[in-house]
Amino acid sequence: MSFFRKIKQAWHLYQHIDIDALNRLAAKVDLGAVMQHVSNLDDKQLQGLMKMLAANGKPRKKELPPINGDFYHLDELLTEEERALQRKVRSFMETEVQPLVNKYWLRAEFPFELVPKLAELDICGVTYKGYGCPGKSNLMEGILAMEMARVDASFATFFGVQSGLAMGSIYMLGSDEQKQEWLPDMQQLKLIGAFGLTEPEVGSGAAGGLTTTAKRNGDSWVLNGQKKWIGNATFADVIIIWARDVDDNNVKGFLVRKNTPGLQVDKMEDKMALRIVQNGLITLTNCTVTESDRLQQANSFKDTARVLRMTRAGVAWEAVGCARGAYENALHYTRERKQFGKPIASFQLMQNHLVEMLSNLTAMQTMVFRLSQLQDENKLTDEHASLAKVFCTLRTRDVVSRAREVMGGNGILLQYNVARFVADAEAIYSYEGTKEINSLIVGRAITGFSAFV
Incomplete structure (x- = not known):
């Protein structure tokens, strides 16, 4: 830098010095010592000092680490496509579900207006192949279940019943005709499913103790009994009912359509948990189901399992x-x-x-x-x-x-x-x-x- 340029910068600096303020400061501190300390600061320290001075001496608010429950960065093991889908579902849950969830949870009601928006995500039946299903990995299905439950476990449960239990029963155990009839519309959430296994007196003992019965009568089956705690049951278009065949004592599955004579569903009240989930008490009284609506590959509880x-x-x-x-x-x-x-x-x-x-x-x-x-x-x-x-x-x-x-x-x-x-x-x-x-x-x-x- 030339001598004349240094003189010019010094003169410019002098013009901007508040002499009175400098004199007041000199009366309080050793300016020489201050200058010595400042001259020993590195560039980063100087930048921090200048930012503090620019804020009128007020210290900056402490910058805190981001809030992230994935402490071991497991999301980094996902592909970019999988991470994009994860972010998409997270955004839906935070922007669409979070603002409504406390209101509906308190009232024990279901937010039906969110179902079409959920359908737009195109994630129902996420692991299945064909029938309009995405055909993603089981890992991706788990990630999405976590993202839903991270905001609301009730909404995650509704989705799990629809995409997992109900669609899964048809996908794994249904005939080709049953899959074609139900899965495409269930994948788009145009039709809602439920899964009826648990009974008022039978929960853990379902493998060998189901009291709901099925009796073959020509090309039809007559179902009698009760099911309890059945999520989505109050508004489902189809309920998978598991019943014990009185002739061979094996558990079989049936597609019971909404409004079938002999089917009654009462909403369970006064729950302290998962209040958004609409659990039903199902009563089957001589409810007749055609053989074509029996899950053709469900012949024992091993299939249910x-x-x-x-x-x-x-x-x-x-x-x-x-x-x-x-x-x-x-x-x-x-x-x-x-x-x-x-x-x-x-x-x-x-x-x-x-x-x-x-x-x-x-x-x-x-x-x-x-x-x-x-x-x-x-x-x-x-x-x-x-x-x-x-x-x-x-x-x-x-x-x-x-x-x-x-x-x-x-x-x-x-x-x-x-x-x-x-x-x-x-x-x-x-x-x-x-x-x-x-x-x-x-x-x-x-x-x-x-x-x-």
Whole structure:
């Protein structure tokens, strides 16, 4: 730099100096020492100093890390196409479902206006091939179940019944004619399905103790009995009814159409969990179904179990989503909520709770990720699915409990988006096989002995 240019810059600087302010500063500090310290700062430190001075001496708000329950970055193992679909479903859940969910959950009503919007995502029957279905991986199905449950477990359950249990029964066990008739419209959510297995007095003992009966009468079957806790039943166009054939004592499946004479569905009231899900008590009184509406490949409970094995993995993913939603909402709350003059997230006990939650969540995520990989490799067994269902639903209860804990009294208010997860976790813990039954399935596999009665 030339001598004259230096003189020019010095003169320019001198013109902009407030001499009075400089004199006031000199009376308070050693300007020489200040200049010496400033001259020793590197470029990054100087930039930080200038930004602070530009903000009139006020320190900048601390930049916090993003809130992300995927601590081990499992989403990076997905393809770009899969990640794009994940983001698409997440956006739908956050923009369309989240604003409505507390209102509908409180009123125990279903948001029917969201069904056409869900259909536009084109994800129903996500793993099936043909019939308009996307033909994606089981891993992708799990990721989507998690994304739904991360915002609302009820909506995830509705989708799981439609896409998994109802469509899955037809896809795996139906005739070609039945698949052609039902699956395309169910994939577009033009027709809604339900899955009727559990009974008022028979839950875990469904394999050999169904009291709902089916009696062949020429080209028809006459069904009698009751089913309980049947999701989507109050508005379903078709309900898969599982009944015991009185002649051969085997469990068979039937497609019972809406408004069939002898079919009555009553909405179950006063639930404390999954309140958006419309569970029905089904009564079948001499309900006649044609042979063409019997699932042609469903000839024993072993066939029913094939469907349950597939969907049990999805329930484990839903548990992960429920836990993730609770954790992320709780983390956000602790960073915003202040006590004793600072965010409660800065306190040791709060951080301990959050780390315990994240530890459980991360263990669950890695487990179900591997579970779906086994499913895609056609290596999934009943005990694989059962172990994941046991562990994930159990750990989810712990996560949501801690999420409620760190929020204090606000944890029981719907507006803070954790109370729903606390309640809904209880339903996920029990449906698709209790902890005890699934534990015995795993126990039989590892010991070689069956502890079932």
